[in-house]
Amino acid sequence: MQNILVIGANGKTGRIISKVLRDSMEFKPYAMIRKDIQKPFFKNLGIETRLGDLEEDFSDAFKGIDKVIFAAGSGGNTSDEKTVAIDQQGAIRAVEFAKAHKLQKFVMLSSMGTDAPNRVEGLENYLKAKKAADDFLRESKMVYTIVQPGGLTNEKGNQKVEISKSLKKMGQISREDVAQALVYALELERTKNTSFEMISGQDDLKQSMKNFK
Ligand SMILES: NC(=O)c1ccc[n+]([C@@H]2O[C@H](COP(=O)([O-])OP(=O)(O)OC[C@H]3O[C@@H](n4cnc5c(N)ncnc54)[C@H](OP(=O)(O)O)[C@@H]3O)[C@@H](O)[C@H]2O)c1
Secondary structure (H helix, E strand, O other), X not given: OEEEEEEOOOOHHHHHHHHHHHOOOOEEEEEEEOOHHHHHHHHHOOOEEEEOOOOOOOHHHHOOOOEEEEOOOOOOOOOHHHHHHHHXXXXXXXXXXXXXXXXXXXXXXXOOOOOOHXXXXXXXXXXXXXXXXXXXXXXXXXXXXXXXEOEEEOOOOOOEEEEEOOOOOOOEEEHHHHHHHHHHHOOOHHHOOEEEEEEEOOEEHHHHHHHOO
């Protein structure tokens, strides 16, 4: 059984990731949350929690952990400073702690558009922050996967997707399918040390993650 730290576990995607891991045979989730009041939700699901705030020292959360999924974010309605503090600096420190604790893999929930942050009006600051974190991870020498989905929806997932290193078109995808992709990325060899974009489509998710171009 591999111990997986889910950073941003109380978020909309993070909660789904935590449940997918709990229901798996190979992984045990540890939900990183930042408030005591968030504990009962996970306790009721039989999921252990670790307290940690991305703006403080959260290195203790990594003890005994094998791999990490980073699904935190400052949200769409925060200041540029907060976006940098969480999406960039928080993620970078997570990579540093993961490396210091000799974790086996870091799976990053990033976003489509990070390759050219100035192309998406209104999201430049957010995409620049995500890109800085992604680039830091790429250069960290940690084993990693960076998942870059289109717009996230709360639709039911169907594990039908379109995946490519560069899709060259916009789209949306359900948080359920993204959560499942992040969990598959913990193990799938093709996803090792690479990034890929993902929107909903016609192809089987797991199969696409094994042979995307
Ligand atoms: N929305 C989109 O269309 C879209 C598209 C592509 C990629 N993404 C990426 O996907 C990520 C997840 O999306 P989502 O909608 O599931 O996010 P979400 O519901 O906003 O969840 C974000 C999580 O990050 C946590 N967080 C924020 N600041 C923190 C801090 N200082 N310390 C620890 N945790 C902190 C929040 O904790 P609390 O619960 O305590 O507030 C929350 O649980 C986004 O952040 C973004 O990077 C989003």
